[in-house]
Amino acid sequence: MEPRVTAHALDPMSPAGRALAWEGRPFPRRIGVFGSTGTVGLGGLAVARAHPDRFVVEVLAAGRNVRALAAQVKEFAPRMVVVADDTARGELLQLTDLDPAWVRVGAAGLEETAAASLDVLLQAVAGAAGLPATLGAVEAGTPLALANKESLVLAGELVAARARATATPILPVDSEHAGLFQCLAGLASGRTIARLILTASGGPLRGRADWADATPADVLAHPVWRMGDRITVDSALLLNKGLELIEAHALFGVPYDALDVVVHPQAIVHALVECVDHSTVAQLSVPDMRLPIQMALAWPERLPATVPALDLAALGRLEFEAVPEGRHPAFDLARRAARTGGTAPAILNAADEVAVEAFLAGRIRLGDVPALVAAALDTCAVESEQTLASIARADSAARAAVTTELGRRGALGVASRGDGRG
Numbered sequence: 001m002e003p004r005v006t007a008h009a010l011d012p013m014s015p016a017g018r019a020l021a022w023e024g025r026p027f028p029r030r031i032g033v034f035g036s037t038g039t040v041g042l043g044g045l046a047v048a049r050a051h052p053d054r055f056v057v058e059v060l061a062a063g064r065n066v067r068a069l070a071a072q073v074k075e076f077a078p079r080m081v082v083v084a085d086d087t088a089r090g091e092l093l094q095l096t097d098l099d100p101a102w103v104r105v106g107a108a109g110l111e112e113t114a115a116a117s118l119d120v121l122l123q124a125v126a127g128a129a130g131l132p133a134t135l136g137a138v139e140a141g142t143p144l145a146l147a148n149k150e151s152l153v154l155a156g157e158l159v160a161a162r163a164r165a166t167a168t169p170i171l172p173v174d175s176e177h178a179g180l181f182q183c184l185a186g187l188a189s190g191r192t193i194a195r196l197i198l199t200a201s202g203g204p205l206r207g208r209a210d211w212a213d214a215t216p217a218d219v220l221a222h223p224v225w226r227m228g229d230r231i232t233v234d235s236a237l238l239l240n241k242g243l244e245l246i247e248a249h250a251l252f253g254v255p256y257d258a259l260d261v262v263v264h265p266q267a268i269v270h271a272l273v274e275c276v277d278h279s280t281v282a283q284l285s286v287p288d289m290r291l292p293i294q295m296a297l298a299w300p301e302r303l304p305a306t307v308p309a310l311d312l313a314a315l316g317r318l319e320f321e322a323v324p325e326g327r328h329p330a331f332d333l334a335r336r337a338a339r340t341g342g343t344a345p346a347i348l349n350a351a352d353e354v355a356v357e358a359f360l361a362g363r364i365r366l367g368d369v370p371a372l373v374a375a376a377l378d379t380c381a382v383e384s385e386q387t388l389a390s391i392a393r394a395d396s397a398a399r400a401a402v403t404t405e406l407g408r409r410g411a412l413g414v415a416s417r418g419d420g421r422g
C-alpha cells in the first residue's frame with residue numbers, strides 16, 4: 001500500500017507554469033519598466049545598466065517623481081513614457097526632449113503601453129493602480145515579470161484566467177515566489193509536489209508578546225528588507241505572508257491545502273518545495289531584490305550576478321520556526337479571505353490599507369488593525385466573480401466600513417496617541 005501523501009502537480013497552464021516552459025525571447029530583449037522610480041523599478045534599471053548588451057529599455061512608467069524619471073529618460077532613451085497625469089506630463093516634456101506623441105498618462109496610458117510590443121515587462125507599479133497595466137499586458141500576451149502584488153491579490157482569479165486564455169507567461173518577482181519558481185524549475189512535471197512553502201522573516205516584532213502596542217517606529221525598523229511603509233507594517237502583522245499565499249495560488253494553480261509558511265528570520269531561504277517522496281528543494285540567496293528581478297528579466301537564461309554571493313560559513317546558522325498559533329490574527333484573516341475568494345481579498349486589502357494608514361498616523365494601536373479588517377470582512381458583501389467593477393465595489397465598501405468604524409472610535413483624523421508622525 002502506498003503511504004498517504006496528497007500529491008499535487010504544478011498546473012502547466014497556470015501563469016507561472018507557462019513561464020517555466022517558456023523558451024524565452026532572444027537577446028537583446030526589449031523591456032518595459034513600470035514603476036521605474038520605485039525600489040523594484042530602480043532594481044530593474046540597475047540590471048539593465050549592468051547588462052547593456054542584453055536589455056534595451058523601450059518603455060518607462062512612473063507616477064509623479066518627474067525629476068528622477070527625466071534622468072532615467074536621458075540615460076535609457078526609451079521609446080515611450082507614461083506618467084500619472086497631465087501636470088507630470090508637462091513637467092517631463094520641459095525637462096526632456098521627448099516627442100510629446102510618445103508620452104502617455106494615467107491608467108489608460110499604462111494599459112495601452114503594456115500592450116506595446118515588448119519582450120518582457122517589469123510590472124512594478126505600486127498598489128491597486130497596477131491592475132489595469134497587468135490586465136493590459138495579459139490581454140496582449142506581453143510576458144510579465146510581475147512585482148505588483150495587488151494584481152494577484154485583488155484579481156488573482158481574473159488575471160490567471162485571462163493569462164490562461166492568452167497563454168501569457170508570468171514570471172514572479174516577489175522574492176518568495178521567484179524562489180518557488182526556481183525550485184519548481186528543477187522538478188519533473190506530474191504529481192510530484194506535497195507542499196509549496198514560503199518563508200516569512202517574522203519582521204521586527206517577532207517574539208514580542210506586546211506586539212499589539214508596538215509604535216510605528218518599532219514596526220518600520222524591519223531587520224532584513226527595505227520596503228514601503230505599508231508593506232513593512234503588513235509584514236510585521238504577517239498579513240503580507242497571507243497575501244503572498246493568494247499570489248502563489250494564482251501564479252502556480254496549486255490548492256491552498258498545499259501552500260504553507262515557515263518563519264525564517266535570516267531571509268536567506270526564500271521558498272521550499274517539498275516533494276511527495278519528502279525530499280525538499282530550497283532556493284537560497286542574499287535578500288536583495290535585484291536577484292529575482294534579473295532572474296525574471298533574463299529567464300530561462302542566467303546572467304552574471306548583480307548581487308553578492310551567499311557566504312554560508314559566514315552566516316553560520318539559519319533558523320526556522322512555525323508560525324505561532326493565534327499570534328497573527330491578520331495572517332488568519334488573509335487565509336480566510338483567500339479561501340473565500342471572489343472579492344474577499346479586495347475587501348481585506350482595502351480595509352488593511354485604511355487601518356494601516358490610521359496606525360501610521362498614530363490614531364489607532366497596531367492591535368486594532370486586524371480587528372478593523374475582521375469587521376470589514378464580516379460586514380461587507382462578497383461577490384463571487386472578480387471583475388474590475390466588482391473589485392472596485394468591494395474596495396470602496398471596505399474603505400467606508402473601516403472609516404465608519406474609525407469614526408465610531410473617535411480615531412478619524414485626530415491624533416489619539418502621542419507617537420504619531422504628525
Ligand code: MG
Pocket residue numbers: 174175176244
Ligand atoms: Mg515577498
